[in-house]
Every structure is written in structure tokens, then in C-alpha cells.
Amino acid sequence: MSALARSVLVTGSNRGIGLELVRQLAASPQPPQHIFATCRDPEGPRGKALRELAAQHSSIKLVQLDTVNLPSIRGAVRAVESHLKDQGLNLLINNAGVSSHATLRSLDLQEMLSIFAINAVGPIQVAKEFLPLLDKAAKGMGKEGLSCSRAAVINVSTKLGSIGLCPGVLEAPMYPYRASKAAQNMMTRCMAAELRDQGILCAAIHPGWVKTDMGTEKALLTVEQSVRGILSVLAGLSQETSGAFLDWEGNSLPW
Numbered sequence: 001m002s003a004l005a006r007s008v009l010v011t012g013s014n015r016g017i018g019l020e021l022v023r024q025l026a027a028s029p030q031p032p033q034h035i036f037a038t039c040r041d042p043e044g045p046r047g048k049a050l051r052e053l054a055a056q057h058s059s060i061k062l063v064q065l066d067t068v069n070l071p072s073i074r075g076a077v078r079a080v081e082s083h084l085k086d087q088g089l090n091l092l093i094n095n096a097g098v099s100s101h102a103t104l105r106s107l108d109l110q111e112m113l114s115i116f117a118i119n120a121v122g123p124i125q126v127a128k129e130f131l132p133l134l135d136k137a138a139k140g141m142g143k144e145g146l147s148c149s150r151a152a153v154i155n156v157s158t159k160l161g162s163i164g165l166c167p168g169v170l171e172a173p174m175y176p177y178r179a180s181k182a183a184q185n186m187m188t189r190c191m192a193a194e195l196r197d198q199g200i201l202c203a204a205i206h207p208g209w210v211k212t213d214m215g216t217e218k219a220l221l222t223v224e225q226s227v228r229g230i231l232s233v234l235a236g237l238s239q240e241t242s243g244a245f246l247d248w249e250g251n252s253l254p255w
Contacts, residue, residue: 004235005090005149007034007137009080011067011126012096014039014050016212017156020227021093022050026057028231032090036080038065039096040072067096067122073129081133088137091148091234092130094123095156100176112176119180124187127153131195138199146201146239153195154234155188157181157204157245164254185245185255192243203237205230206247221248 008025012018014037022037035057037050042062054060061083065076080089097119102111127134138151148154159165160174161181185204192202207230208221229248236250245253 003028003030003032003149004231005032005152007036007084007087007089008032008091008093009036009038009063009089009130010093010095011038011065011123013037014042014047017207017210017223017227017230018095019049019053020223021095021230022060023053024224024227024231026053026060031057031059033059034083035060036063036076036083036089037061038063038076040064040066065126067094067126068117070125070129073126077129077133080130084133088135088140088151089130089133090137090141090150091152091154092127092134093154093156094126096122097156097181098177100174101172102175102177103173104175107175112179115176116180116183119177120183120187123155123184124191127191134195134200135198141199143199146196146199146237146242148201148234148237150201151199152201152203152234152237153188153191155184155202155204157185157188157206159206159247159253161185162245162254188245189243189255196242201237201239201242203241203243204245205233206245206253208248 010018010021013022025035054062063076063079066072100115134151141150143150158181160178188204207226210221210226226248233250
């Protein structure tokens with residue numbers, strides 16, 4: 001089995017799905033040469049598990065990245081570029097995100113704006129700043145077609161951001177979370193259309209209801225099961241699935 005990509009960057013990698021993505025990538029039979037594990041404070045208390053994991057795998061590089069802070073994003077780009085030297089970044093996984101259970105009655109304006117900044121604006125800002133490195137990878141691989149091994153942006157989304165599925169789960173309004181993820185989904189579609197001719201694949205993936213801080217212990221999937229499925233789906237993405245909204249088992253979801 002060949003490596004999913006030569007270089008991978010994961011945002012929000014200090015816990016939950018992000019941490020498990022880094023763990024499984026590093027432990028794979030053919031791991032990426034560079035795994036850039038990013039979070040807001042890799043040296044702080046919340047980065048302890050990530051630091052311990054990085055100590056076990058030379059492929060893991062810890063990078064400070066706050067997805068709503070432009071100087072931080074640009075600093076991360078410089079750090080990644082210094083490791084890659086003359087190579088580009090093959091795979092960017094926008095995983096960082098936050099939840100909210102606000103209803104119409106409890107909704108707060110500042111909370112709404114904060115959730116949108118992290119879940120919608122953050123991923124597209126990260127993609128924009130890393131675009132030159134993604135473009136370099138797309139041009140330098142000498143491959144035709146689209147794939148995660150060439151150049152790709154994967155946005156970790158949720159079926160709760162699906163407008164088509166909304167009538168079936170009205171018992172959990174979660175206005176800021178669901179609306180911000182719907183906005184992120186639209187950005188995925190726009191990026192897929194804009195970057196296709198540059199050789200960059202874009203897709204959104206729903207990881208399932210996972211036992212994490214966000215998903216709670218009531219969730220159906222372990223983080224190991226979810227990430228195993230996600231990585232399998234990513235390995236199979238191609239020209240035909242750029243711009244797709246898929247779940248962790250590879251099923252298509254309505255926008």
C-alpha cells in the first residue's frame with residue numbers, strides 16, 4: 001500500500017479526530033514523509049498527547065497554527081515551507097472546528113460570529129495561504145488527474161450542515177454550528193470548481209457521530225473507526241469525486 005500523500009497537514013490535531021488522523025497516518029505501513037500536526041498551542045497542556053505522539057515518530061512535525069489568526073497561519077506556512085524545502089504540500093486537512101447547541105431562543109450574536117470564524121472563515125483562510133504550496137505540489141508531481149497524493153484540500157464537515165437532510169433532525173437546531181458548516185460546504189464546492197484546473201482536488205467529509213469531546217460518549221463510532229474509514233475514503237478520491245460530500249464510509253451526502 002503506497003502512502004496516502006508525501007506530505008500532509010492536519011489542523012486541530014491536538015485532540016479527537018485530528019489527533020487520531022496524525023496517529024494513524026504516522027503508524028501506517030507507508031507513512032507520509034512529512035506529517036504537519038498543527039494546533040493553537042502545541043507546547044501547552046492541551047498539546048501533551050500530541051507531543052508524546054510526535055516523540056515516537058520522526059515524520060510528525062508540530063506546528064503552531066491558529067486558524068482565525070492570519071499572522072499565525074502565515075507563520076505556519078513559513079514553518080511548513082522550511083521543512084518541505086523545494087517540494088509542495090500534497091494534502092491539507094481542515095479539521096479544526098467547534099460545536100454549539102444554541103437554539104433560536106438562546107442564540108447569541110457573538111457566539112454566532114465566533115463559530116463562523118472558526119468553522120467557515122478559518123478553513124478557507126488556511127486554504128488560501130497554503131495555496132502556493134498546494135499549487136507547487138500539483139505541478140511538481142508529474143501526474144494527471146486529481147488525487148490526495150497529488151494535491152488536495154479536505155474539509156472535515158458534518159451531515160448536520162446538510163440543508164437536504166435538515167428536516168430529519170430538527171430536534172437539534174444548533175444554529176451556529178449547522179449554519180457555519182453549511183457555509184463551509186459551499187466553500188468546498190467553490191474551491192473544487194476554482195482549483196480543478198490547477199490539479200487540486202477538494203472535497204468535504206462527514207466523519208460520522210464520533211466519541212470525542214464534541215460528539216460525547218453517546219456517539220456511535222469510536223475515533224479509531226471513524227479515522228480508519230476517512231483515510232480509506234481519501235485514498236480513493238479522484239477526478240470524479242472532487243467537489244463531493246462524502247461520509248466516512250464513502251457514501252454521498254446531499255448538500
